[in-house]
Every structure is written in C-alpha cells, then in structure tokens.
Amino acid sequence: MSIFSDSDKKKNNPGFLDNQELGMIDISREFHTSLGIENSLFNRFSIGEVQDMMERSGMFRILQARGYLGFELTLDGISDMDNRIYIKDPSGGILVHMRLKFSDFQFKKLDQSYKLVYIDWLLTQNLKMKNLKAKKKLYQGQEYPGLSVMNEITAFIRILATKMGAYGAFNIPEYFHDAVLFHKSFQFVDPEKEGKFRAILQSFGRTNLRELSDQIHSEKIFDGETGEVYLWKYGEMVSCINTYLESELFDEEYYKKVKKIVSGIQYIRKV
Secondary structure, three states: OOOOOOOOOOOOOOOOOOOOOOEOOOOOOOOOOOOHHHEEEOEEEEEHEEEEEEEHHHHHHHHHHHHOOOOOOEEEEEEEEEEEEEEEOOOOOOEEEEEEEEEEEEEEEOOOOEEEEEEEEEEOOHHHOOOOOOHHOOOOOOOOOOOHHHHHHHHHHHHHHHHHOEEEEEEEOOOOOHHHHHHHOOEEEOHHHHHHHHHHHHHOOOOOHHHHHHHEEEEEEEOOOOOOOOOOOOOOOEEEEOOHHHHHHHHHHHHHHHHHEEEEEEEEEEO
C-alpha cells in the first residue's frame, strides 16, 4: 500500500514514484470510514475547530483583503487518514482546495518512521480574475491566478500538524514554481535536489519566476559546464516542527553537500 498511489497529483513525471526518500508505513487496517467523518478533519476536528485554525493562520483575513467577503469552509473525509478541505465563494466556486494525509512515514536516511502531515494537493484560485486575457501570466497547471496565501496555508498546516502530534509536514511539488513557493518553510530531503534547486535560483536570481519555470519545464535550462539539461524531478520537501527531526534530517553533512553543489554549478538558458 502506498499513500502516493492514491493521489490528486498528475503522474506524468517519470520520477514520481522512483527513489522516494519517504515511504508510507502500511497502516491499511487503520483506514476505515466512520459515521460523520465527512463533517470532520481526520475524524478529530470539527468544522468549527478547523475554522479556528484557519483564523489563527490569517487565511480568512487575507481572503477578505482579496475582496472575498463571504466564503464557506467544507470538509470531505475520505478516511480517518485522508481528507480534503475546501474554501468556496458564495456561488460555490473553489478558492482553496487542500488534500491532506496523515500517517507514519519512513525516512530512508534515518531508517526510522515519524508521523507527518502530507500535503497531497494544494490549489488556490483568485476567481475574481477569471476573465484574465493574458494567459502568459498564468503558471503551468493554473486555470486562474493564485491567491498568494502560501504563508497562511503553511501556518495552518503547522498548527494542524502540532495538534495532530506530527513531527512536521511534507509535500512533493509538481512544478518548479510550486517548490519556490514552498521553499520559505520547506526544503528537499535529498541534498542533491536541494543543491541543484538552490543553484538554479542563484543562477537566475533576476529572472521572472513564471518565465524561469516555463523554461525549466520546456527543458531549456542547462548545466553551463557539462551542457546537461536540468530535468525537473519530483522530490519530498519537509518542514519540521520538531527540532530533533530537523537536526537529524538537515545536519551539518547535509548542508555541506548542498553548499558544494551550489558552488559547483552555474546554469544557463538555451539560446
């Protein structure tokens, strides 16, 4: 059983299930449905409690600042360990959609399992900009511009993870620009992925993120020395709320590897 096999993500990236740094512990006996689970989060938190966590994260305040004065919070409990959260406008349009999972995950590096919240899917949409004509302003995978609420979503996830007794949260960004948005609070478990990711950011520090992401996914970015194309591959990004886990995952050796990779690569774009 794999938590990654039942996912809202597209799996057209050949590296989606290869060489994962995290593996799900088989807890299939724990997956069951309960009466009323659809009205709670992880069969633990009521809508009112989730709303309180959202308030604490600043989510509703930001939505109001974006011009959404009325919205509805709904929960969809797939199982005790797998849930969806929706924030919709008065007409039922989806503003925020999160699919979250909670389980024990085994870290290859540590050969030990820890409870984590997995962000399987995250979508934010500014529906007020649905008539945006310039499609070039959209990132790959977007139908509408986002809401710029990543800080608030991260705050909500960390509040939730703490209440769940988790050691942290992780995600597998589908696109390069997703990883950039998460990178303020998350980093790749694999130091090689983290190093190459930081090297890209350093090499194109003055490039528009939307433009850079398009070039990466169009395979137009190359290693300046070897000429090897930079291929975007999925990888787990973790945000620890437990200091012990953070020190074990991201130790001195990890940062030495990252620094060595960053200093040794200069990326260029194809002319």
